[in-house]
Amino acid sequence: MSTSAFVGETYRKRLIVFYIPLFLFVFAMLFPFFWMLITSIKTDAELYNRRVSPFLVRDPTFEHWRMLFQDTLFLQWVWNTLWVAVVSTGISLFAGVLGGYALARLTFRGSTVFSIWIFITYLVPPALLFIPLTGVMSFFGLMDSRASLMFAYPTFLVPFCIWLLIGYFQTIPKELEECARIDGATRVQAMVKIVLPLAVPGILSAGIFAFTLSWNEFLYALVFLSSPENKTVPVGVTGELILGDVFFWGPLMAGALFGSVPVAIVYSFFVEHYVSGMTGAVKG
Amino acid sequence: MAQILIKDLYKSYGETPAVRGINLTIDENEFVVLVGPSGCGKTTTLRMIAGLEHITAGEIYIGERLINDVPPRDRDIAMVFQNYALYPHMTVHENMSFGLRLRKLPKDEIGRRVREAAEILDIGELLDRRPKQLSGGQRQRVAMGRAIVRNPDAFLFDEPLSNLDAKLRVQMRTEIKLIHQRVRTTVVYVTHDQVEAMTLADRIVVMNDGVVEQVAPPQEMYDHPATRFVAGFIGSPAMNFLPCKLTGNGSGLSVILSDGIRLNVPANRESRYRDYADRDLMFGIRPEHLTEQRQHTNAEQQDFTCKVGVLEPMGIDTMVFMNIEGADVCARAAPRSVKGPGEDMMFTIDMQNMHLIDPESDRIL
Ligand SMILES: Nc1ncnc2c1ncn2[C@@H]1O[C@H](COP(=O)(O)OP(=O)(O)OP(=O)(O)O)[C@@H](O)[C@H]1O
Ligand SMILES: [Mg+2]
Numbered sequence: 001m002s003t004s005a006f007v008g009e010t011y012r013k014r015l016i017v018f019y020i021p022l023f024l025f026v027f028a029m030l031f032p033f034f035w036m037l038i039t040s041i042k043t044d045a046e047l048y049n050r051r052v053s054p055f056l057v058r059d060p061t062f063e064h065w066r067m068l069f070q071d072t073l074f075l076q077w078v079w080n081t082l083w084v085a086v087v088s089t090g091i092s093l094f095a096g097v098l099g100g101y102a103l104a105r106l107t108f109r110g111s112t113v114f115s116i117w118i119f120i121t122y123l124v125p126p127a128l129l130f131i132p133l134t135g136v137m138s139f140f141g142l143m144d145s146r147a148s149l150m151f152a153y154p155t156f157l158v159p160f161c162i163w164l165l166i167g168y169f170q171t172i173p174k175e176l177e178e179c180a181r182i183d184g185a186t187r188v189q190a191m192v193k194i195v196l197p198l199a200v201p202g203i204l205s206a207g208i209f210a211f212t213l214s215w216n217e218f219l220y221a222l223v224f225l226s227s228p229e230n231k232t233v234p235v236g237v238t239g240e241l242i243l244g245d246v247f248f249w250g251p252l253m254a255g256a257l258f259g260s261v262p263v264a265i266v267y268s269f270f271v272e273h274y275v276s277g278m279t280g281a282v283k284g
Numbered sequence: 285m286a287q288i289l290i291k292d293l294y295k296s297y298g299e300t301p302a303v304r305g306i307n308l309t310i311d312e313n314e315f316v317v318l319v320g321p322s323g324c325g326k327t328t329t330l331r332m333i334a335g336l337e338h339i340t341a342g343e344i345y346i347g348e349r350l351i352n353d354v355p356p357r358d359r360d361i362a363m364v365f366q367n368y369a370l371y372p373h374m375t376v377h378e379n380m381s382f383g384l385r386l387r388k389l390p391k392d393e394i395g396r397r398v399r400e401a402a403e404i405l406d407i408g409e410l411l412d413r414r415p416k417q418l419s420g421g422q423r424q425r426v427a428m429g430r431a432i433v434r435n436p437d438a439f440l441f442d443e444p445l446s447n448l449d450a451k452l453r454v455q456m457r458t459e460i461k462l463i464h465q466r467v468r469t470t471v472v473y474v475t476h477d478q479v480e481a482m483t484l485a486d487r488i489v490v491m492n493d494g495v496v497e498q499v500a501p502p503q504e505m506y507d508h509p510a511t512r513f514v515a516g517f518i519g520s521p522a523m524n525f526l527p528c529k530l531t532g533n534g535s536g537l538s539v540i541l542s543d544g545i546r547l548n549v550p551a552n553r554e555s556r557y558r559d560y561a562d563r564d565l566m567f568g569i570r571p572e573h574l575t576e577q578r579q580h581t582n583a584e585q586q587d588f589t590c591k592v593g594v595l596e597p598m599g600i601d602t603m604v605f606m607n608i609e610g611a612d613v614c615a616r617a618a619p620r621s622v623k624g625p626g627e628d629m630m631f632t633i634d635m636q637n638m639h640l641i642d643p644e645s646d647r648i649l
């Protein structure tokens with residue numbers, strides 16, 4: 001314990017090992033947001049003027065914001081992205097919970113091989129997969145629809161969730177379930193009443209990961225969607241606000257800023273669970 | 285409150301057998317302790333009774349009912365696990381009432397049963413706590429309470445005391461015995477601690493390497509072990525085993541332990557041992573039947589001399605270790621009667637409590 005005699009020394013130590021790295025980290029994390037914000041509220045004249053400091057705004061304007069919300073389909077893109085992210089996260093969590101539970105708990109013939117294959121499917125890069133998937137989507141008539149992404153994203157989200165949740169389910173003692181089953185629960189009841197409540201942190205982590213991955217996904221969205229009203233935020237902003245080699249920096253940055261806000265909210269809302277989910281383990 | 289009948293029970297994990305043919309009848313309200321060294325298949329047997337482990341071959345009946353394919357929840361048993369397995373997200377009350385709530389009992393009935401069990405176990409004040417806020421001993425009680433409220437046909441315990449410290453273990457041991465006297469039920473209790481087995485059991489089942497070595501009440505198990513394994517496993521310090529030769533001496537028989545130690549076999553054992561005369565056998569004697577020289581209280585006590593090796597004072601007695609023809613032998617002597625290491629000392633051996641083991645079958649003759 002630090003008594004007052006040691007405060008000076010521990011403070012210097014904390015400064016070096018804690019506050020300075022923390023400051024650098026926070027700076028690196030927040031600077032892009034700051035840059036997005038100031039760029040989006042500068043006039044074009046000020047933005048391209050190389051004589052003034054780029055870090056200050058002398059003449060703030062919300063013209064670019066207005067342009068983003070009124071002249072583009074930005075709100076529609078946010079709605080599309082949200083819808084796609086929620087549905088594909090939902091599908092992936094549902095499959096991930098059931099698959100992760102089964103692979104962690106039930107031993108059936110080939111269960112190990114099966115879980116290794118799931119992992120391998122996760123390793124197949126989207127850059128390879130998007131070509132055959134395009135064929136599949138057009139076969140089912142899903143091209144240029146949000147549904148195409150809702151089905152495409154689980155191809156990488158489901159294996160991801162299964163793998164994360166296998167690990168989490170394995171930290172929950174098997175005896176709890178066995179005891180519940182002796183106490184009178186069916187396997188499903190034991191899972192729903194005992195395992196799932198204890199796995200909430202793990203499920204939340206998987207959900208947040210899945211949500212952010214789908215929110216930010218670019219490649220499939222770029223390939224599958226063509227009409228502006230169907231686009232998601234990442235492809236909408238880059239597709240409609242970069243015309244040829246003309247960059248509309250102001251609206252572009254405003255779009256980036258407002259596009260990352262929901263993810264930031266989701267993160268901060270669940271961060272507590274999320275951290276305990278990553279550090280795992282239910283005790284006692 | 286039911287009989288458990290186990291017939292030719294067999295279990296293998298892949299190629300490796302864990303339980304290799306067990307036959308056992310556990311009577312109504314009997315307290316049976318399965319004891320044996322690590323890996324002998326105790327837990328596996330218990331888990332098969334509970335329905336948590338698939339039965340490879342054989343049959344288990346609870347009451348009249350064959351339960352091989354009955355799921356655990358329909359077997360009407362309760363189990364206390366080694367790590368207690370309390371549900372961490374529920375309070376003590378919720379933990380204890382979990383099974384009753386699943387069975388949709390009326391609320392007041394549940395409350396009454398939980399209160400009764402809590403009173404028996406003296407955990408009334410803990411009902412609103414979560415498992416995390418309990419000490420090891422309290423968790424143990426809650427785990428037992430959760431079993432008691434169910435009022436099952438049989439209780440299964442898997443090493444319930446092994447996570448407690450030595451003092452608490454003794455205390456809980458007594459308490460389990462008391463609870464069994466109050467809540468009479470069939471109990472199957474697994475432990476690897478032979479003291480626990482001796483103190484708790486109506487009957488002990490000694491297991492070794494997947495088979496039952498012997499089933500008997502504690503005292504009988506102690507006095508008349510059936511195999512060398514049981515003889516060595518039950519009792520602490522363990523029984524001494526020495527290679528010996530059985531020879532005839534005129535009308536009687538005697539056991540030759542070494543050139544200088546020749547002991548007469550009690551007359552009432554002669555017919556039992558006669559066929560084994562002139563064979564190399566194993567001689568067994570418990571340390572408490574091998575003492576410092578004492579006034580003989582029966583005709584079968586005999587004296588011999590041996591050099592003292594090491595002394596281990598235990599307070600009430602001193603363990604005297606010596607070496608007879610390469611075998612380490614332990615005697616239990618009164619502290620003030622022992623000689624120093626290296627000196628010759630006179631011992632009295634009570635041949636009434638001797639055992640002879642056939643080394644080929646390891647059975648006690
Ligand atoms: N799930 C399993 N898979 C494979 N082998 C197992 C499994 N469970 C137990 N075994 C094996 O079966 C044998 C009996 O195990 P068991 O757990 O019944 O022993 P035990 O008598 O309870 O021992 P302990 O006193 O250490 O708890 C051991 O050899 C063990 O390695
Ligand atoms: Mg065990």
